[in-house]
Amino acid sequence: MAVVFSHCLYHPLSSSSSSSSSYVLAVSLQSLLKLSRPRVLSVSASTTPSQIMDLHNKGRRKFIEFPYVSAPHKKLMVDLVSMLDSRFDSHLLPCTLPPDVQYYQNQSGTSHASLHIRSGHVSSPIDFILGSWIHCQLPNGGALNITSLSTYLNSSTDSPNFLMELIRSSPTSLVLILDLPPRKDLVLDPDYLQTFYEDTKLEAQRQLLEKIPEVRPYFSSSLYIRSVVSPTAILIRIESENVERMEEIIEDHVGPVAKQVLQLWLDKCASEKREVAEIERDYLQKRDKLVRTKTIEIDLASSLPRLFGPETAERVMAAVKEYFSG
Amino acid sequence: MAVVFSHCLYHPLSSSSSSSSSYVLAVSLQSLLKLSRPRVLSVSASTTPSQIMDLHNKGRRKFIEFPYVSAPHKKLMVDLVSMLDSRFDSHLLPCTLPPDVQYYQNQSGTSHASLHIRSGHVSSPIDFILGSWIHCQLPNGGALNITSLSTYLNSSTDSPNFLMELIRSSPTSLVLILDLPPRKDLVLDPDYLQTFYEDTKLEAQRQLLEKIPEVRPYFSSSLYIRSVVSPTAILIRIESENVERMEEIIEDHVGPVAKQVLQLWLDKCASEKREVAEIERDYLQKRDKLVRTKTIEIDLASSLPRLFGPETAERVMAAVKEYFSG
Numbered sequence: 001m002a003v004v005f006s007h008c009l010y011h012p013l014s015s016s017s018s019s020s021s022s023y024v025l026a027v028s029l030q031s032l033l034k035l036s037r038p039r040v041l042s043v044s045a046s047t048t049p050s051q052i053m054d055l056h057n058k059g060r061r062k063f064i065e066f067p068y069v070s071a072p073h074k075k076l077m078v079d080l081v082s083m084l085d086s087r088f089d090s091h092l093l094p095c096t097l098p099p100d101v102q103y104y105q106n107q108s109g110t111s112h113a114s115l116h117i118r119s120g121h122v123s124s125p126i127d128f129i130l131g132s133w134i135h136c137q138l139p140n141g142g143a144l145n146i147t148s149l150s151t152y153l154n155s156s157t158d159s160p161n162f163l164m165e166l167i168r169s170s171p172t173s174l175v176l177i178l179d180l181p182p183r184k185d186l187v188l189d190p191d192y193l194q195t196f197y198e199d200t201k202l203e204a205q206r207q208l209l210e211k212i213p214e215v216r217p218y219f220s221s222s223l224y225i226r227s228v229v230s231p232t233a234i235l236i237r238i239e240s241e242n243v244e245r246m247e248e249i250i251e252d253h254v255g256p257v258a259k260q261v262l263q264l265w266l267d268k269c270a271s272e273k274r275e276v277a278e279i280e281r282d283y284l285q286k287r288d289k290l291v292r293t294k295t296i297e298i299d300l301a302s303s304l305p306r307l308f309g310p311e312t313a314e315r316v317m318a319a320v321k322e323y324f325s326g
Numbered sequence: 327m328a329v330v331f332s333h334c335l336y337h338p339l340s341s342s343s344s345s346s347s348s349y350v351l352a353v354s355l356q357s358l359l360k361l362s363r364p365r366v367l368s369v370s371a372s373t374t375p376s377q378i379m380d381l382h383n384k385g386r387r388k389f390i391e392f393p394y395v396s397a398p399h400k401k402l403m404v405d406l407v408s409m410l411d412s413r414f415d416s417h418l419l420p421c422t423l424p425p426d427v428q429y430y431q432n433q434s435g436t437s438h439a440s441l442h443i444r445s446g447h448v449s450s451p452i453d454f455i456l457g458s459w460i461h462c463q464l465p466n467g468g469a470l471n472i473t474s475l476s477t478y479l480n481s482s483t484d485s486p487n488f489l490m491e492l493i494r495s496s497p498t499s500l501v502l503i504l505d506l507p508p509r510k511d512l513v514l515d516p517d518y519l520q521t522f523y524e525d526t527k528l529e530a531q532r533q534l535l536e537k538i539p540e541v542r543p544y545f546s547s548s549l550y551i552r553s554v555v556s557p558t559a560i561l562i563r564i565e566s567e568n569v570e571r572m573e574e575i576i577e578d579h580v581g582p583v584a585k586q587v588l589q590l591w592l593d594k595c596a597s598e599k600r601e602v603a604e605i606e607r608d609y610l611q612k613r614d615k616l617v618r619t620k621t622i623e624i625d626l627a628s629s630l631p632r633l634f635g636p637e638t639a640e641r642v643m644a645a646v647k648e649y650f651s652g
């Protein structure tokens with residue numbers, strides 16, 4: 001099955017980090033506005049800090065529930081979210097998306113979704129971090145489940161982003177997209193290729209999964225998405241004989257590789273300082289903006305209305321655009 | 327087997343085009359120098375036009391012999407060369423590579439190669455066209471055979487190039503690289519992606535070959551080469567049960583697809599005029615130059631000395647660099 005719907009979203013806080021998040025949230029809305037970049041906050045200006053915190057915590061609980069996926073699938077997602085939390089919690093602002101964007105469903109109640117986006121503190125290299133899950137009942141009685149997690153750095157650095165998406169169109173089927181998408185033209189910048197893709201040995205991670213007998217290559221139907229990913233991108237489709245085998249593959253193979261790739265991103269992309277010249281920043285901003293705009297167009301614009309109806313789709317897309325076009 | 331050696335070369339004239347090529351060659355060396363771009367011609371200034379023509383014809387005959395590959399493999403190469411000939415013959419200058427670069431071998435006579443490069447006329451969008459074959463006896467008694475064909479446009483157009491390489495490490499093994507490598511960052515130029523890769527339906531050609539049961543994806547060991555190719559690049563490895571099946575695959579599947587891709591390149595990339603602004607030309611020249619330099623480094627610098635000895639390798643590389651760094 002082609003990617004029916006593949007936006008890439010994320011939630012930030014693990015359950016163990018409520019005390020530090022409370023600290024971050026114990027600030028006035030005015031302070032929040034100062035801390036964040038000039039992005040329109042989705043909550044109204046009269047919202048109190050405790051209301052923001054409630055909103056954030058409620059959305060976060062819903063997000064890390066991952067209520068429709070199997071135990072190993074949920075564990076993997078929660079582990080990845082925790083890895084980001086332990087590194088970045090104090091650098092992230094609370095999620096200020098409206099409640100009906102943090103969690104939404106279609107009229108008939110057959111499609112459900114959670115969306116969690118947190119901006120980075122103004123001093124952080126993180127623009128925002130985004131997570132989501134989507135569950136849609138299929139006409140054949142089965143269900144489509146997508147969970148995703150992605151990070152977007154700002155133009156203070158040119159390091160790659162992180163992107164992961166798990167798409168399950170049945171319990172024995174999995175499409176995995178796992179990559180550190182580059183933010184420059186690799187053909188024009190062999191040093192960048194060397195630093196982030198050769199020296200990090202990302203290819204070895206790709207090869208680990210390639211060796212699994214059930215693994216086949218996955219080609220996105222969008223040529224633009226194929227152009228956006230790196231040469232070591234993990235783009236695979238797995239069809240297993242039974243559910244148990246699929247869960248085993250997720251637990252023993254996909255999980256360790258996904259964690260290793262995220263760890264590489266944390267150590268090499270999100271932490272190391274890189275000098276970015278002024279002219280280079282303009283280029284980065286232009287390229288980042290184009291990638292985000294095209295991603296929304298490809299991933300959301302066609303599928304959201306179909307799965308959730310036009311009104312909900314419009315509401316969610318408007319909220320996402322605030323971040324993506326910022 | 328990984329690509330041991332994968333430079334991409336071409337010869338231009340089919341056997342049926344000797345009369346038109348004679349016409350082109352019936353010019354003085356001085357005229358030739360005026361017609362070609364400011365590239366150092368490999369023959370000395372005292373070489374007469376008839377000597378140039380003899381040199382060209384001799385090298386061309388050796389090239390289109392493809393003496394070590396099977397009949398269907400040879401037929402495919404000759405057909406592709408003929409397609410280029412019928413479109414471009416009058417736009418191409420004769421091959422002026424020294425005789426010991428047009429054909430060379432190692433000291434022990436176990437490795438042989440033919441190389442044919444022709445520059446485009448100054449009024450043509452073609453910078454040069456390059457073809458080759460390589461034959462190397464392997465220690466196990468088998469042989470490695472590589473045939474390749476590629477075209478390089480100049481900065482009067484930003485259209486993609488054409489690239490094809492067939493690598494046979496045994497009679498039942500084939501690696502195929504077939505692509506129109508883009509000359510711009512596709513992420514930053516969705517219109518270019520649309521024009522050359524979506525509208526041309528190149529993906530359908532890739533899918534035709536993907537459906538063959540024996541086809542597996544091929545990943546170049548060089549991440550740079552992976553970055554250079556397009557999102558519809560055909561990068562496959564085929565292992566067949568027996569020689570007959572491999573020849574059938576080449577004749578019935580690889581051949582028609584390769585011809586279709588070259589036809590698309592002829593119609594869409596080499597013929598249609600595209601406006602290229604001055605600033606864009608600088609960018610194109612910089613990118614083209616980098617791609618060529620890196621390609622030599624990756625493809626030739628490591629393998630040529632090993633297969634043909636340091637002296638021959640140096641001689642061939644120096645000649646290729648004249649074109650690649652021009």
